[in-house]
Amino acid sequence: MIDFVMPTLGADMDEGTLDEWRVTPGDTVTRGQIVAVVETTKAAVEIECWHDGVVQELLVPVGQTVAVGTPLATLLEPGEAPGGPSARPEPGAGDTTEPVETSPAPTRPAPAAPVGHRLWVSPVARRTAAALGVDLKGLTGTGPQGAITLHDVEHAAATAHHETPKPPPPPQQPVSAEPKSAAQKARERGAAMRASIAAAMSRSKREIPHYYLADEIILDTALDWLTDQNAGRPITERVLPAVLQLKAVGLAARKFTEFNGFWHDEGFVPASGQHVGVAISLRGGGLVAPAIHDVSEKTLSELMSDLTDLVARARAGSLRSSEMSDPTITVTNLGEQGVDSVFGVIYPEQVAIVGFGRPAQRVVAVDGGIRVATTTYASLAADHRASDGARGALFLAEINRLLQQPGEL
Amino acid sequence: MKTTYRSAVHDAIADAMRADETVVLLGEDVGRYGGTYAASKGLLEEFGPERIRDTPLSELGFVGIGIGAALNGLRPIVEVMTVNFSMLALDQIVNTAAALRHMSGGQFSVPVVVRMATGAGRQLAAQHSHSLENWYAHIPGITVLAPATVADAYGMLRTALTHPDPVVIFEHVALYNLSDDIESLEPTDIRTAAVRRSGGDVSVITYGGCLPKALEAAGELARDGIDCEVIDLRVLRPLDDATMLESVRKTHRVVVVDEGWRTGSLAAEISARIVEQGFYELDAPIARVCTAEVPIPYAKHLEQAALPQVDGIVAAVRSLFGESPR
Numbered sequence: 001m002i003d004f005v006m007p008t009l010g011a012d013m014d015e016g017t018l019d020e021w022r023v024t025p026g027d028t029v030t031r032g033q034i035v036a037v038v039e040t041t042k043a044a045v046e047i048e049c050w051h052d053g054v055v056q057e058l059l060v061p062v063g064q065t066v067a068v069g070t071p072l073a074t075l076l077e078p079g080e081a082p083g084g085p086s087a088r089p090e091p092g093a094g095d096t097t098e099p100v101e102t103s104p105a106p107t108r109p110a111p112a113a114p115v116g117h118r119l120w121v122s123p124v125a126r127r128t129a130a131a132l133g134v135d136l137k138g139l140t141g142t143g144p145q146g147a148i149t150l151h152d153v154e155h156a157a158a159t160a161h162h163e164t165p166k167p168p169p170p171p172q173q174p175v176s177a178e179p180k181s182a183a184q185k186a187r188e189r190g191a192a193m194r195a196s197i198a199a200a201m202s203r204s205k206r207e208i209p210h211y212y213l214a215d216e217i218i219l220d221t222a223l224d225w226l227t228d229q230n231a232g233r234p235i236t237e238r239v240l241p242a243v244l245q246l247k248a249v250g251l252a253a254r255k256f257t258e259f260n261g262f263w264h265d266e267g268f269v270p271a272s273g274q275h276v277g278v279a280i281s282l283r284g285g286g287l288v289a290p291a292i293h294d295v296s297e298k299t300l301s302e303l304m305s306d307l308t309d310l311v312a313r314a315r316a317g318s319l320r321s322s323e324m325s326d327p328t329i330t331v332t333n334l335g336e337q338g339v340d341s342v343f344g345v346i347y348p349e350q351v352a353i354v355g356f357g358r359p360a361q362r363v364v365a366v367d368g369g370i371r372v373a374t375t376t377y378a379s380l381a382a383d384h385r386a387s388d389g390a391r392g393a394l395f396l397a398e399i400n401r402l403l404q405q406p407g408e409l
Numbered sequence: 410m411k412t413t414y415r416s417a418v419h420d421a422i423a424d425a426m427r428a429d430e431t432v433v434l435l436g437e438d439v440g441r442y443g444g445t446y447a448a449s450k451g452l453l454e455e456f457g458p459e460r461i462r463d464t465p466l467s468e469l470g471f472v473g474i475g476i477g478a479a480l481n482g483l484r485p486i487v488e489v490m491t492v493n494f495s496m497l498a499l500d501q502i503v504n505t506a507a508a509l510r511h512m513s514g515g516q517f518s519v520p521v522v523v524r525m526a527t528g529a530g531r532q533l534a535a536q537h538s539h540s541l542e543n544w545y546a547h548i549p550g551i552t553v554l555a556p557a558t559v560a561d562a563y564g565m566l567r568t569a570l571t572h573p574d575p576v577v578i579f580e581h582v583a584l585y586n587l588s589d590d591i592e593s594l595e596p597t598d599i600r601t602a603a604v605r606r607s608g609g610d611v612s613v614i615t616y617g618g619c620l621p622k623a624l625e626a627a628g629e630l631a632r633d634g635i636d637c638e639v640i641d642l643r644v645l646r647p648l649d650d651a652t653m654l655e656s657v658r659k660t661h662r663v664v665v666v667d668e669g670w671r672t673g674s675l676a677a678e679i680s681a682r683i684v685e686q687g688f689y690e691l692d693a694p695i696a697r698v699c700t701a702e703v704p705i706p707y708a709k710h711l712e713q714a715a716l717p718q719v720d721g722i723v724a725a726v727r728s729l730f731g732e733s734p735r
Contacts, residue, residue, distance in 0.1 A: 122661075122691060122692040122693060123688050123689045123690070123691045123692075124661050124689060124690050124691055124692045125692060126689075127689045141731070142731050143692065143693055143730070143731040144693050144694065144728060144729055144730070144731040145731070146731070147693070147731070149692050149693070149731070150661055150692045151692075
């Protein structure tokens, strides 16, 4: 028996709402198959299953919001006999272990919420919600351990109060089922995304000791090379300069492993692949930074088509779970917006973000002469717990070197 | 006029002895030495050895003498050097002083005042640093006081000496040097808790030696926009539930700061009362800041680490807010 659980799609995700099941009990699933769609604060994300097996039971109905780690479905392993839904062991049943003496309670409430608990509402919030007629189910808790607090209820009541009263529904329509309009859903998602960006970025600046390095990179060689390459391709397959930067970052991150991975409580854990997160701004506001997988292994053409696909799906709000949770380093490029340089804020628990500004013609001194060249300012914001400035300088220099040797990309 | 907690205790004893000739003081080193914490300096010279009695090192004996004297019409103040040594006199206090009115059908009252130093923080190690106020607060028949301010050090002792039944007063060792600018010292009540700082976001409930720490934490949190109400219990038995609950109805959040060990502590009793009587007012779990459950270490840094500190109080308060805007 395998529990298929609500995955975490980023350090700032605590819960998700099940939007859609793509499988039904009895279906055979294979590793990597998309089995469900989950609505997070950032997007509707397609969730992949990482086991081969047969779907036995769907535990969470569509529309329900559950905490990260909550079992969504059970799968039978290949060859496993179905035991029926009741085969799941009841907690405590047949438990023969001796009760463990409990140590004195910790000062603070335990941070991790037990899986699948009922809606946590503080006593005064529950009482006030009843008095004001606020439906607790729709609220997001901001209190300790995510509990709904008095503030959340009062805020909800005040918001409801300020909305213009809706005209009464036409009598022939059922009153109960009132699906949220797309615009309302988008508005709520926008507010929720703002909150989750705020949480992740606050955590970053609170916990991560950033250091910043910058370098001016001459792009003439790379751009000339790319023009030659693109001349032989159909327009739809032409590669953008941003893809060269992505590949260069991926290759440099493979060589300088301390910029590619995660800082956990116990220290830095390098990642095995180079999954480069691409910061994508969304039209309705906010941003996401989903991963392009195995950047250092892919050709420029593959990366170009991955990037096009990723941007389109990010803006359509249909990313996959592995894309949300896998980035091992992030690239942000604000060149299109016309700024010279960008110094990024690291997305926890990653340890580095590389920024590129606008490529432009600038006066440069080369080999004792002055000439006009197309350059861009590259920056590195890195976590000083995981790396030091000297290595950061070498990492940035490697990106520069690769962009001077585009044939290696 | 600047007055210290130490001199407030001294003046309360002296003023009471001048006002009432039945008041006597007895205990180890209270006479010639002037008191272990110098609370009775000069009293032997003023009142003589009949009323200021140095006793042998026998808490069981001299607390019993105090109870006997009280039964026979005197108003004895018995000084026990520290709460640790009072365990030798538990039989006298719990089995005799606290029970006699009840067991005699109201014929006898025991108007004795037992003062003792309590608490840690002075590197006196595991046998001289206890905070066992909760042991006494458990016992019906006695009133238990924990003055935490200069005014109360004087005022509560004066009022205790008018009480018809046994009163146990805990003076925290870290408070003796506390000083305050006070016009005149007056008797204060021995029934109610006091709001030492008014606030709307969280009730920090404490007593005795932790009060200055709680106030300091409140000052620090105020800079972050968290408005603490700090309640000084003052009276540990009977507890003033009304003041605590009035505060909880306003703030909806509670942190209890108690130098006792967490298990079976006063902090536990306070938490239980608030949940029993104020459950529907709570917006977050009750947090407790107590002493680590180890014998109090001798080494200064370990001792400080074991005791409730400002940082721990600040962290406990913050833990009640989650991401809620304030």
